[in-house]
Amino acid sequence: MKNIFGVLLLSMVQPILAQTKLEKAITSLEDNYEQEKVYVLTDKSQYAAGDKIWFKSFVFDGYNRSTLSTTLFVELYNSDKKLIAWKTVLLTNGEGSGDFQLKEDLPEQVYFVRAYTPYMTNFNEEFQIVKSFPVYNPNSTESLVVSKSSDWSAKTIPEGGNFINGVPTKFAVRLTSNASLPENWSGKIVDAQNPNVSITTFKSFDKNVASFTITPASGKKYQAIIQDNAGKSKTIDLPQVADSGLHLVVNSSKEGIKYTLKGVNLKQQLQNYKIVGTINNHLAYKATIKQLSNEASSLIPTKISNGANGVFQLAIFDDQDNLVAQRLCFIKPNDLKLEKAEIIGQSIKQTPRSFNSIDLSPESYFKNYTVLVSEDDGTQKPEEDNILSGLWLTGDFTTKIDNPAQYFSKTANSEALDALLISEKWNRFDWNSVLNGSVPTIKTKSQKFLSYKVKPVKNNALMINSSVILLLKSGKSEPIISPFQTDQSGYVYLNNLSNDEPLTVSLFANSKDDKESSAENLFVTAEPLVNPTPFTGNFPGTKYKLVKASGNKTLPPAIAKAINTQKNIKKTESNDIEIKEVELVGKKKDPKEELDQQLSTGMFSSMNSTIFDFVNEDQHAEGMANILDWLQGRAAGLTFQKNNSGVNVPYIRGQQAKLYLDEILTDPSMISTLPINNIAMVKILKGAGLIGDAVAIYTMKGNMKSKNKGKEAPKNNSAIIKGYDRPSEFLVEMIDENAKIENDTRETLYWNPNLFDSDYVPPRIKFFNNDSAKQYKVEIISFDESDNLLYQNEIFK
Structure with missing residues (x-):
């Protein structure tokens, strides 16, 4: 537009x-004044410690998906503004997805997700989205409860901003609070000289707003007396009457x-x-x-x-x-321009663990869908926000709005929306500043994908205006060798990288005869040109407060189900490992078994283990900075969190795992400096006897020959570029009866942030029921090539 x-x-x-x-x-x-805004969809509104948060982000330039940015930073904070984790998300047509794995020992409190593009940092931080959600932990010493009482403030705003003698004027009354607003409230308008006589009255449309009309007289002072359902009352002055x-x-x-x-x-x-x-x-x-x-x-x-x-x-x-x-x-408040998904077939059942499907038309103008399917037990409250309220309200207004999604629901009150907008001001720009010639300072320009500043060093000196050779290698792909010329500051720039797996950058310099390249006495670093920025503002207030936990801690029903689901996942993982071990019985020992017996003592022997053999198998670990980085995403239940030194620390099922080097307890910093070519075997142990959860690393012994022999460990002439964070895969599967799962309590039954029409013909939403769902909440979001919005949020039975 x-x-x-x-x-x-x-x-x-x-x-x-x-x-x-x-x-x-x-x-x-x-x-x-081109500006962006973000909406973040999460699979749930509350979580248990140990859960995974699935999210999909939409970045808009006005009311169209943004083409300005291809990078989004999504950050997870606790209530003390401590950054817990962050993701670098690749945006395609303004859309990107990811996930956060919550640790099992995460304290019970309210947590916050902040999302912004680098370009958005040029403008007011208040326009960056900050989304809050409670995380419950039955083992925490404190419990989250909903605050019963809250203080609120009010203001009255005349339509157009002026209050003129003898002219009937419509006013909006707006309540705000850092916590919860009263359920309902009302008020009256009085002459300050005669406060017992009501000139007019009003009732709240919702928790946010009300309106009234008054014809003022010159010289009069008017007041609004507002009272909530709890009996709290406040008196607010109306503006002075102008002549x-x-x-x-x-x-x-x-x-x-x-x-x-x-x-x-x-x-x-x-x-x-x-x-x-x-x-x-x-x-x-x-x-x-x-x-x-x-x-x-x-x-x-x-x-x-x-x-x-x-x-x-x-x-x-x-x-x-x-x-x-x-x-x-x-x-057009009463005529929302929204498309709905064209459903050409469906098979919806209420039978526990039954297969369900919803088929979308392959002839639709919409080709890429975001789909969320959840159990609906009939007790959930209407959603507080959605992509409509994010697109049309909360993305552009910094004042907290209670339940903004209500203004675009089937029962929406257009008069309430109008009163809300009378009470708001467009803060993306200020007319008086623009008239005076002020323009925003653009320090961070919009860039395509990720860019890095590479600093080559030879013999401890910068290589200024020098010819260098960079070798770029990602995973199993063939390396790319390119010549570069450093600038007058000694830097080389790598621009427009969209890798979502580690990229190794190796530096070489031409020898004196210009015929050969060398890596001797070279050192290289690669720094991103744009990094996440510290959050300097205040988190929005919430309706929750922390109290000391009682002896028998009561959890919300949805959280109790989430905790049971985590237990089921652990049982499933354990069962998978047992099945694999049983399958090996009676078979001839393979080289991996023999290596394990050669290196492991009895204390480190376990049926519940995962082994990576570096002697008999090529693990394609060349180019990785260290073994901990290589292990990312390679074993079920094993995750990593960076410590204050930037070193990956292993966690198994949310609990920090022990680290052993040749069965001697060690720390991550020691492992991070160990050359991968010196490693013979890595063993992941889950609940193994006296050892518990652990990562055991074994080095080469005697005449062992590695499959990687001849491949040198990374030298100082190499650096690793992490790139974008690749989203995890949401597995569409039934909890297997053989896993001895008595009660399947999954709330999120299907999550697909990128269901393409080419994935299936027709595009199919497929999921398995849990053991209790009788109906399903299905949310579908899509955009066509003209950025027309498809939005559907309904119950399927």
Whole structure:
């Protein structure tokens, strides 16, 4: 919706022709105020320690998916603003996905996910999304409870911003709180000199807003007396009544946006007043009034937004280009332009552990879907936010809005939405600043993918304006060898990398005869040009508080199910290992078994172990910085968290695992410096007797010959570029009865952030029921090539 120009006015209103200060400000908006916003969908609204958080991110430029950024940082914080983990997410057409594995010993409290693109750091931090959710832990010494009492504040805002003598004026009443708002509230308007007599009354539309209309008299002081359902009362002053000014009234309907202007005691009436409408910082409508008159009105057609929904900002300027009134309204609030998925077949059953499927049309304009299927037991409250509220409200307004999704539900009250927008102000830019010529400082420009600054060093000195050779290798792919010239600072730049597995960068320099390359006395580092930025703001308040846990800790039913699901997963993993061990009985010992017997003592022998043989098998570990980095994602239940030194620390099922080197207890820093070519075997032990959960590393003995012999361990002339974090795979499977699972309690039954129409013909949503679900909540999101939104959130039975 860029550069849309609309003019539809009465005979007294003519288009603006002259280049004025206002015209220059509008041009500045178009050129300098491109901004992004993020919506993050998570598979659940609350978690148990040890759960995995699945997320899908959508990045928008206005109301279209953004093409500005290809990188998104998603960070996980605790309540003390300590960064727990972060992901670098690859964005494709403004969409990207990932996951966080919560540790089992995570303290019970509220946690926060922050998401932003590097380009968003040029603007106010408050526009970065910060999403909160509670995490429960039955072993924590503190418990989360919903705060029963909360303090709140209120304000009254006149439509258009002016309160003028003798002019009926609509007001919005807005309540805000750092915690919870009262369920309902009401109030009355009084003359401060006669507070016992009510001039008018109002009742809240919802927890956020109410509205009323009053005709003021000059010299009077008016007050709003507000009382909530708990009996708490507050008195708020209305603005002072003015004797002159501009009154603005706006009404939005299917036909368009009608505005009416009324001038009171203006010297030149409304002559040469300008009307400017913007959508997402872009001009959508402009006009000027040429005739002498105290009143003007017009209907702005919905074609200014191509019929799409969104927030429209109307600003009125006087003949000197001073801002005199402004108002936000929603385009077509009762006619949301949303597509629904075309379902051509479905098989939905209530039988425990039954297979279910939903088939989508392969002929649809929508080709890529985000799908979430969850159990719906009929007790869940309506969702508090969704992609609609993120796109049209919370992405652009920094004030906390309670349950913003309600404004776009089937039972939405358009009058409540209108009152909410009267109470808000468009803060993506300030008209007065733009009129004065101010523009935002863009320190971080939009970049394609990831870029790195490579610093070659030879004999402890920078290689300035020198020819070097870089060898780039990722996984099993063939290496790429390229010549580079360092700049006057001694750097080489690698731009536009989109790798999602480690990339080894090896440095070579030409020898004196320029015929051979050498790695002697070389050192290289690779630093990303853009890094995550520290969070300096405050997290939004929540409705929860921590109290000391009682003896018998009560958990929400959904959390008790989540904890049982974690136990089921562990049983399944254990069962898989036992089956593999049984299959080996009676078979001839293979070389891996013989190596294990040769290196392991009885204490480190276990049926519940995973072995990686570096003597008899090529593990393709060349190019990896150390064995801990190589182990990432290679064993079920084994995860890693970086410590303060940046070294990976192993965790098994959320608990920190012990590290052994040749069966001697050691620490990660010692292992991180061990050359991989010196390693004979790695053994992952889960619950092994006296050892417990452990990672055991064994070095070469005697005349052992590794499959990697001849492949040198990484030298100082190599550096590792991590790249983007690859999302984990959500497994669509039934809890096997052979795993002795008595009660399947999975809440998230299906998660697919990228269901392509080419994956199946037709595209198929397939999942297995748990043991209790009688109906399923299915959420589907998609965009076509024109960025028309498909959104469906309904119950399937």
